[in-house]
Amino acid sequence: MKIIMAEHAGFCFGVKRAVNAISEALKNNPEVWTIGLPIHNPQEVSRLEALGLRVAEDESEIPSGAKVLIRAHGEPLSVIEKLKARNIDVEDMTCPFVKKAQDMAARLSRENYYIVLLGDKNHPEIKGILGHIVCDNNSGNQDENTKNYHAVPSAGNNSADIEHNVFAEAAHDANANFSHCDDSSGSVEGNISVKKAQGSHGNSEVVANEEEAEKVSRHTRIALISQTTQREERLSKVAGILTRKTSELHVCNTICKATAERQEAVRELVRNHNVDGVVLIGGRASANTAKLRDIIQAEGVSVLWVEEEKEITENINWFSDKKTIGIAAGASTPEWLIDRAKINIAELQGS
Numbered sequence: 001m002k003i004i005m006a007e008h009a010g011f012c013f014g015v016k017r018a019v020n021a022i023s024e025a026l027k028n029n030p031e032v033w034t035i036g037l038p039i040h041n042p043q044e045v046s047r048l049e050a051l052g053l054r055v056a057e058d059e060s061e062i063p064s065g066a067k068v069l070i071r072a073h074g075e076p077l078s079v080i081e082k083l084k085a086r087n088i089d090v091e092d093m094t095c096p097f098v099k100k101a102q103d104m105a106a107r108l109s110r111e112n113y114y115i116v117l118l119g120d121k122n123h124p125e126i127k128g129i130l131g132h133i134v135c136d137n138n139s140g141n142q143d144e145n146t147k148n149y150h151a152v153p154s155a156g157n158n159s160a161d162i163e164h165n166v167f168a169e170a171a172h173d174a175n176a177n178f179s180h181c182d183d184s185s186g187s188v189e190g191n192i193s194v195k196k197a198q199g200s201h202g203n204s205e206v207v208a209n210e211e212e213a214e215k216v217s218r219h220t221r222i223a224l225i226s227q228t229t230q231r232e233e234r235l236s237k238v239a240g241i242l243t244r245k246t247s248e249l250h251v252c253n254t255i256c257k258a259t260a261e262r263q264e265a266v267r268e269l270v271r272n273h274n275v276d277g278v279v280l281i282g283g284r285a286s287a288n289t290a291k292l293r294d295i296i297q298a299e300g301v302s303v304l305w306v307e308e309e310k311e312i313t314e315n316i317n318w319f320s321d322k323k324t325i326g327i328a329a330g331a332s333t334p335e336w337l338i339d340r341a342k343i344n345i346a347e348l349q350g351s
Contacts, residue, residue: 014095076131119227
């Protein structure tokens with residue numbers, strides 16, 4: 001049996017950064033707290049808990065004076081403010097890509113854009129972004145004659161300032177190449193008065209797919225911001241739908257580069273290497289791993305999603321008719337778990 005590894009797999013930069021920060025903090029603190037699981041991989045969480053990690057359901061469970069690390073998914077500003085008010089040592093390890101989405105949501109809501117978030121409304125990243133949206137804003141609308149789009153140009157695009165209708169028209173193409181938005185104002189944290197995010201009403205809304213985007217009401221100005229683990233094809237399609245809902249659409253491609261790399265690596269694996277199946281390693285609650293599964297299945301290839309290596313031997317019959325196996329892993333899967341899975345797969349050859 002031939003085994004082929006996807007070019008990009010395992011911990012992304014943001015997750016690796018957060019896990020390393022927890023490990024370093026535990027060298028100087030008997031306990032380190034996070035609100036919610038620091039990553040969606042139970043095996044890695046168990047390893048960290050054995051070293052002193054404590055996971056709280058919400059900020060009220062954390063004792064005053066404790067050490068807290070904000071996980072890569074981020075938290076609402078209100079949560080961070082409550083922690084600091086209780087003399088809790090807060091180290092913010094929000095992924096830079098998630099932080100960009102938070103800052104864009106804050107800035108664009110201040111500019112009176114109706115914020116549409118593309119993602120899972122129950123995911124902690126989306127909840128955190130909602131918690132950065134400014135409500136009851138009195139800054140007023142821009143002059144109709146000065147509206148435009150500002151984006152960092154993709155390769156081959158010489159214009160950073162994209163006029164009102166150009167970006168919207170491009171969104172109709174399912175292969176539109178959206179570039180990452182440039183928050184030229186810098187981080188807005190600490191410079192705004194944050195009030196309660198409105199969630200599914202008021203000045204923001206979360207949509208999971210194209211069908212939900214069709215239900216968005218018409219607004220003068222809409223800003224579309226993506227959860228970092230979304231697929232670019234879906235972002236493009238949702239943007240195309242929203243062009244019919246507004247006279248001004250600001251599209252932010254806040255999809256993480258590592259997410260895009262892993263998705264493209266999986267496509268390359270199944271399209272160019274004639275694999276009979278793919279073993280996908282990652283936590284069941286991992287949104288980015290679920291997206292990899294969807295991509296593999298969309299290509300018509302069988303996928304075995306395992307959370308730990310023992311599931312490989314438990315599903316030995318899945319391997320019986322396969323000559324070439326691909327291996328992929330989500331962005332919250334540690335390297336040590338990938339290595340164990342690879343060893344187990346290799347041992348099947350001798351069984």
